[in-house]
Amino acid sequence: MLPNSFTPSFLKQLELFTLRSRRAYLGTRQGGHLSPKRGHGIEFSDYRQYELGDNPRWIDWGVYARTERLYVRRYQEEENLSVLILLDTSASMTNPAADRKWERAKEIAVALGYVALISQDTVFAAPLGNSVVPSYYGPRAIHSLGKFLHEVGLARLQDKPISFPQEVQRAAARVRFPGMSIVISDFLMPLADIRSAINALLAKNLDVTAIQILGDSDFHPFQGMEEFHAIDSETGEEMEISSSGDSAYRYDHLLRTHTQNIQKYCASRGVRFSQLSGTEDLSKVLLSSLTKTGLLS
Amino acid sequence: MISFFGSTLGFLAPLALVALPAAIAGLVYAYRKTGRTNTVTVGTLFLLRALPQKTRGRTKFVPPARFYFELLLLALLGIGASGLFLQGTGERIAVVIDNSFHLNARLPALREGRSYFETLRDDADSYANSLGAGDRVDLYVTAPHFENLGQTLSASEVKRKLLKIRSVFAGGETQSGLQRILANNLFNKVVLFSDIKLMESDRETLRNKLLIHSPRSDTESVQNIAISSADLLLGGDRRVEVELSSYAVQDIRGKIKLEGADEITKYTQTPLATLETKEVVIQKGKTIKTIFTGMPKSILVFKATFTQAAGPQVDSILEDNVAWIGSAAPTNELVLATKLTGNQLEIGRMKSVSFNVVDEEGFRKFESGDEIFRTPLILHGIAPQRLPPVSTLFVDPPLGNSLFPIKKRAAQSIVTRWLSSHPALNYLNLPDLQMKEFSVFEPTDWSRDLISTTEGVAAIVGEKEGKRYAVLGFDIFPFKGRESPTLSILTLNLIKWIGNESGQSTSLEPFASYRITSEISTVHTIDGSLLYDRDKDGSKNEVTPDSPTT
Numbered sequence: 001m002l003p004n005s006f007t008p009s010f011l012k013q014l015e016l017f018t019l020r021s022r023r024a025y026l027g028t029r030q031g032g033h034l035s036p037k038r039g040h041g042i043e044f045s046d047y048r049q050y051e052l053g054d055n056p057r058w059i060d061w062g063v064y065a066r067t068e069r070l071y072v073r074r075y076q077e078e079e080n081l082s083v084l085i086l087l088d089t090s091a092s093m094t095n096p097a098a099d100r101k102w103e104r105a106k107e108i109a110v111a112l113g114y115v116a117l118i119s120q121d122t123v124f125a126a127p128l129g130n131s132v133v134p135s136y137y138g139p140r141a142i143h144s145l146g147k148f149l150h151e152v153g154l155a156r157l158q159d160k161p162i163s164f165p166q167e168v169q170r171a172a173a174r175v176r177f178p179g180m181s182i183v184i185s186d187f188l189m190p191l192a193d194i195r196s197a198i199n200a201l202l203a204k205n206l207d208v209t210a211i212q213i214l215g216d217s218d219f220h221p222f223q224g225m226e227e228f229h230a231i232d233s234e235t236g237e238e239m240e241i242s243s244s245g246d247s248a249y250r251y252d253h254l255l256r257t258h259t260q261n262i263q264k265y266c267a268s269r270g271v272r273f274s275q276l277s278g279t280e281d282l283s284k285v286l287l288s289s290l291t292k293t294g295l296l297s
Numbered sequence: 298m299i300s301f302f303g304s305t306l307g308f309l310a311p312l313a314l315v316a317l318p319a320a321i322a323g324l325v326y327a328y329r330k331t332g333r334t335n336t337v338t339v340g341t342l343f344l345l346r347a348l349p350q351k352t353r354g355r356t357k358f359v360p361p362a363r364f365y366f367e368l369l370l371l372a373l374l375g376i377g378a379s380g381l382f383l384q385g386t387g388e389r390i391a392v393v394i395d396n397s398f399h400l401n402a403r404l405p406a407l408r409e410g411r412s413y414f415e416t417l418r419d420d421a422d423s424y425a426n427s428l429g430a431g432d433r434v435d436l437y438v439t440a441p442h443f444e445n446l447g448q449t450l451s452a453s454e455v456k457r458k459l460l461k462i463r464s465v466f467a468g469g470e471t472q473s474g475l476q477r478i479l480a481n482n483l484f485n486k487v488v489l490f491s492d493i494k495l496m497e498s499d500r501e502t503l504r505n506k507l508l509i510h511s512p513r514s515d516t517e518s519v520q521n522i523a524i525s526s527a528d529l530l531l532g533g534d535r536r537v538e539v540e541l542s543s544y545a546v547q548d549i550r551g552k553i554k555l556e557g558a559d560e561i562t563k564y565t566q567t568p569l570a571t572l573e574t575k576e577v578v579i580q581k582g583k584t585i586k587t588i589f590t591g592m593p594k595s596i597l598v599f600k601a602t603f604t605q606a607a608g609p610q611v612d613s614i615l616e617d618n619v620a621w622i623g624s625a626a627p628t629n630e631l632v633l634a635t636k637l638t639g640n641q642l643e644i645g646r647m648k649s650v651s652f653n654v655v656d657e658e659g660f661r662k663f664e665s666g667d668e669i670f671r672t673p674l675i676l677h678g679i680a681p682q683r684l685p686p687v688s689t690l691f692v693d694p695p696l697g698n699s700l701f702p703i704k705k706r707a708a709q710s711i712v713t714r715w716l717s718s719h720p721a722l723n724y725l726n727l728p729d730l731q732m733k734e735f736s737v738f739e740p741t742d743w744s745r746d747l748i749s750t751t752e753g754v755a756a757i758v759g760e761k762e763g764k765r766y767a768v769l770g771f772d773i774f775p776f777k778g779r780e781s782p783t784l785s786i787l788t789l790n791l792i793k794w795i796g797n798e799s800g801q802s803t804s805l806e807p808f809a810s811y812r813i814t815s816e817i818s819t820v821h822t823i824d825g826s827l828l829y830d831r832d833k834d835g836s837k838n839e840v841t842p843d844s845p846t847t
Contacts (some may be wrong), residue, residue: 092340099340188341221345226359228335232342239342247348254344 001147003107005282013283017115017296021081021207022270025179031080031120043076082179083116084124084133084206085109086171087149090162092186095233099215100278105184106149107282108211108290112182114142115296124175127152128167133174161234164189168197172204181206182295186213191261198271209272209295212259216279219255222248309380309449309483317375324371328360382449387431388485391478392455394421395471395491396464397440400512402519402613413519414464416512417490421459424488424510428452435484439491440465441740443474465742479506520545520611525584527601527620535592537622539601541577542584550578550606555589557596569600577603598622598762621762631792634660635677635774642677643775650792673765673795677774688765688795693736693772701768702739707752710735714749719758721747721767721790729783736770744768758794765795 050059050070058072087109093102113123113136123136125145130152136145168183175181181201187194187210194210201208217223221230227242259275266273272293276285290296308314339345382389400414428434433449436458446458471493479487487506492513513519525542529535539553556569572592579585592599599622605612612618632653635642639654653672655663657679664681673688680691680698696703715727727748737753740746744759747767755770773788 095338095340188343228337231338233338
């Protein structure tokens with residue numbers, strides 16, 4: 001079950017992209033990413049002296065002609081990649097519904113998953129709070145991935161509140177092969193929680209990308225109201241909010257500072273960071289925002 | 298009255314407008330109170346919590362569009378409640394229909410034998426046709442009480458309601474009702490359909506507003522012969538006395554037929570046997586008494602009928618030529634039909650009366666003709682299909698019964714009017730009557746209102762074919778004796794009344810002869826002429842009015 005925006009033309013567009021890992025990881029099967037293994041790929045690596053048992057076809061006869069020594073060519077192996085996609089399922093992702101944060105998070109997860117599956121990578125889908133982290137392989141698995149994220153993600157959204165860092169740690173603990181990790185969340189939580197979550201992923205030697213999705217109400221919570229009674233969708237906490245003249249400005253400043261702090265922290269730890277809007281066009285998001293970060297090429 | 302673009306607007310209940318500002322203030326308050334605290338579910342309070350909270354001060358009131366819509370509704374409601382009407386395009390008219398009984402008179406030679414009331418109703422219908430589109434009519438009837446049948450009616454609504462008005466067997470409250478509606482100054486015009494003759498002083502006062510449509514010309518005189526009373530006198534010689542009164546301008550010859558039946562306790566109609574017929578001649582304006590002696594003891598009910606002899610018929614009202622006389626002797630035995638037991642009703646406290654208590658099934662047997670009750674009946678919480686053939690006290694008949702249409706159930710009402718002359722109310726101070734809950738009855742054509750309250754009529758009484766019937770909308774049981782004196786006295790009075798012989802009218806009826814008590818010195822007709830003056834004619838003790846309008 002793919003999101004409605006996944007038209008055949010959009011899928012064709014996605015097939016042109018590849019996920020870019022900044023490090024080489026060992027894979028489980030042959031794929032499109034350079035592996036630290038030396039082997040028989042097409043990317044030349046270096047030479048070594050011929051040893052008994054080496055296939056004579058790998059001997060570089062040109063070098064032998066110049067040096068009268070037998071060398072064999074070594075090539076870098078190309079293997080597949082493990083891609084762990086973590087989706088924030090906290091209630092703030094669905095409230096208010098008009099912001100379409102959860103829908104956008106799901107679309108990006110499926111789109112990136114499809115890009116990975118096309119490249120023969122293995123995709124691990126981890127809606128936070130879910131006990132199972134299934135893996136998908138091969139382009140056809142895109143439908144299963146889409147259905148899983150729709151159904152399991154929805155069930156998780158209606159469940160009890162989650163602790164973001166704890167759930168990220170739990171998902172990271174299930175990773176057997178290091179690879180890429182993509183965290184999709186609104187990151188509207190204390191910086192310490194975000195740090196803790198990112199550190200847990202880095203500790204597993206993952207190449208982490210953080211994608212922040214915000215809605216209109218995250219940018220402009222007052223929306224013309226002078227005073228309102230706010231209820232936290234995650235904790236149920238209630239609060240009287242009164243807006244003075246500069247409240248909008250102050251809030252904007254708070255949000256920007258929070259985002260900048262995440263960005264700084266991500267930069268310091270070699271984590272890609274991208275901020276997206278829930279209502280922005282999906283193609284534009286993938287083409288401009290995610291390619292700029294280097295996640296897609 | 299206010300002027301608005303050349304038209305004059307009026308309010309029926311301007312006081313209702315006073316409540317409007319208060320209601321608007323309430324609406325604004327509600328919006329100020331709740332509008333400030335629109336409840337919004339936000340994703341997280343994480344950043345909002347970090348905002349510095351200011352002390353709430355006086356804020357500018359910027360209501361949503363819904364507020365203005367509700368304000369408009371409220372204003373319309375207030376204006377509606379105040380009864381706004383456009384004065385410029387129509388008139389507010391009161392149409393009063395006199396439906397008192399005397400208008401049933403019909404003159405064979407005139408109007409194709411139609412009664413005055415039918416003529417009067419046709420006149421009212423024609424008047425309704427002549428109403429303008431903007432005219433609004435309040436329709437009133439005068440009998441049995443002066444009553445409003447509808448407010449601000451259009452011409453078509455008036456015509457529809459006119460068809461339902463019937464002449465009732467009661468005198469009207471025309472004069473007092475007119476004074477009432479003229480006093481509140483609500484109407485531009487009052488149109489009265491009646492043959493009433495106003496006193497000169499009233500006529501002068503009301504000249505500008507009152508328009509009278511009379512179905513009868515001044516030259517027409519209504520002649521009537523009526524049985525004014527019929528009594529059965531017990532004793533050694535049982536005899537029936539029938540009193541016949543003449544309101545004619547000539548001597549009338551006729552006969553009085555006395556019929557009787559020895560069995561009237563079944564619903565199946567018992568054929569009446571003619572007992573005796575007497576020829577009578579009644580002189581104009583006189584009252585004569587005809588006595589039938591030696592009536593057999595087996596006869597339980599009598600029917601007296603006056604018939605004019607052959608020749609030009611001058612009797613214009615035939616309904617009063619018949620009288621029923623019941624012969625049941627005063628009794629202390631009654632049948633009490635109830636769904637409860639005698640103990641629950643505490644009837645044992647009534648030492649002077651003995652009850653034969655039957656359940657509802659027992660009463661249904663009686664109703665189907667399987668059993669015979671000769672004694673009066675009390676039906677407690679039970680309503681029959683038809684009026685029983687014995688005198689009956691109905692206590693709190695159930696809602697929805699077909700015999701006594703119940704308008705509604707009411708509670709905590711104040712007694713406003715009662716038939717003080719009725720023996721059932723002897724020794725009673727009615728304002729003390731406490732009714733927790735009671736039924737309000739619709740008027741019937743044979744009954745009179747015994748007790749009226751602010752909610753409506755709570756008790757009615759009447760006589761029909763020689764039997765007495767009283768209907769109470771409230772419960773008088775359990776009988777509490779001294780603990781509840783008003784209800785107890787009322788109960789005993791009613792039991793006494795239905796247990797006594799029927800046939801004697803206890804109220805003033807149209808065309809009846811009235812004995813003048815010594816306290817009354819003068820009697821005037823409505824048109825102001827002196828009918829009786831004790832000082833001038835001390836020996837005269839009986840009034841025989843010459844006009845049905847008297």
